Amino acid sequence: MQSLKLWKNLYDKLGNDYLRSTALTAADVLGIKKDIIRLDTNCRCNIRCIMCNSKPYKSQTPYMEFRDYKKIIDLYSPTTRMLYLSCAFEPLITPDFPEYLKYAKTKGIPHVSFCTNGLLLNESLVKTLIEYGIDEMILSFNGFCKKDYHRIMPGSDFDKVCRNLKLLSDAKLKYHSEKPKIRMNTMLLKSNLSHMNDMYKMIQHFDIDLVQFRTLMLHEDLNNPDEVQNELPENQSFMEYKKMLNSIKSTANRLRRNGKKIILPDSVLNRQTPAFSMEAAAEFHPGQKAENIKKHCSVPFFSYWIDCEGNVKVCGYDEKGLIGNALTDSPVLMNQKKYHFRKQALRGKCANQNCTINVDKSRIL
Numbered sequence: 001m002q003s004l005k006l007w008k009n010l011y012d013k014l015g016n017d018y019l020r021s022t023a024l025t026a027a028d029v030l031g032i033k034k035d036i037i038r039l040d041t042n043c044r045c046n047i048r049c050i051m052c053n054s055k056p057y058k059s060q061t062p063y064m065e066f067r068d069y070k071k072i073i074d075l076y077s078p079t080t081r082m083l084y085l086s087c088a089f090e091p092l093i094t095p096d097f098p099e100y101l102k103y104a105k106t107k108g109i110p111h112v113s114f115c116t117n118g119l120l121l122n123e124s125l126v127k128t129l130i131e132y133g134i135d136e137m138i139l140s141f142n143g144f145c146k147k148d149y150h151r152i153m154p155g156s157d158f159d160k161v162c163r164n165l166k167l168l169s170d171a172k173l174k175y176h177s178e179k180p181k182i183r184m185n186t187m188l189l190k191s192n193l194s195h196m197n198d199m200y201k202m203i204q205h206f207d208i209d210l211v212q213f214r215t216l217m218l219h220e221d222l223n224n225p226d227e228v229q230n231e232l233p234e235n236q237s238f239m240e241y242k243k244m245l246n247s248i249k250s251t252a253n254r255l256r257r258n259g260k261k262i263i264l265p266d267s268v269l270n271r272q273t274p275a276f277s278m279e280a281a282a283e284f285h286p287g288q289k290a291e292n293i294k295k296h297c298s299v300p301f302f303s304y305w306i307d308c309e310g311n312v313k314v315c316g317y318d319e320k321g322l323i324g325n326a327l328t329d330s331p332v333l334m335n336q337k338k339y340h341f342r343k344q345a346l347r348g349k350c351a352n353q354n355c356t357i358n359v360d361k362s363r364i365l
């Protein structure tokens with residue numbers, strides 16, 4: 001976790017995308033692992049959160065076969081620093097998923113992480129996580145009372161997820177293992193924020209290391225836009241908003257004494273809407289300008305998004321970032337496309353003019 005912070009601070013400190021791209025290219029030449037891969041081993045989810053817009057897509061293969069996964073990991077592991085096994089879908093649906101985690105670790109990737117709703121976490125997976133020193137488990141969790149949880153994350157089971165988390169925290173305690181660190185991904189929803197005390201108890205009880213509050217991405221095709229609209233903290237009065245912020249800060253103070261942290265986007269501390277899209281910002285804050293739009297971008301110099309069919313993108317937000325298929329296309333051709341897209345992005349010529357990736361900063365409280 002510490003080394004991740006170091007890399008992130010270094011990246012932020014460079015402050016200019018031309019400098020960043022030069023440093024990242026130099027790292028490539030020097031053989032320093034610096035890439036971040038987000039890889040989906042399937043294209044399904046087992047629940048339907050109200051704020052999610054990931055839709056299962058038609059794929060020739062619902063899962064990435066293990067032999068294909070190995071091929072991809074073999075290809076990318078020499079330059080990969082961080083591997084996130086799952087990007088938009090639920091990884092624990094993939095048969096034999098523990099084998100996928102193990103393989104990444106045995107190939108020497110320094111940081112191996114996966115993001116799950118925790119519903120299918122079981123003893124065999126917990127054993128793998130501890131035995132192979134998997135670095136991080138990111139838990140998507142919203143609703144700190146049963147009623148809210150089932151409304152926000154339909155299809156999941158509050159009691160079962162809590163039992164599974166207990167399984168993991170007990171095993172970590174039994175084997176004196178610090179890993180996997182548990183990061184809880186929680187959306188900035190009114191009902192989450194009004195249950196800070198329940199959140200605090202949960203963090204303590206399951207020994208969660210970090211809570212990362214995330215702002216809602218206001219896409220058109222959310223699973224339940226009406227529920228989301230009711231949950232937007234921006235709809236609160238200024239006084240209510242202030243009260244909510246104070247409650248987050250005091251919870252963060254209590255947690256800090258136990259070595260635990262909360263991460264909150266700057267935009268929330270300053271009460272702005274992160275402008276993921278101009279339309280969304282205009283809709284929710286009429287008259288407010290979408291600020292902080294990215295002009296030059298070095299994200300494709302270190303990022304890969306890979307879907308369960310092996311398609312590789314160097315930008316998750318612009319279709320032109322697709323550089324080919326790692327299982328069928330020639331690496332030489334893919335590299336040519338990658339370098340071309342990198343140049344375009346660095347000049348601010350990618351197709352997504354409203355992209356704010358890496359602009360919305362967060363703060364550890």
Ligand code: SF4
Nearest residue numbers: 297315345350352355
């Ligand atoms: S859409 Fe453009 S600015 Fe955004 S991450 Fe991709 S390349 Fe960078």
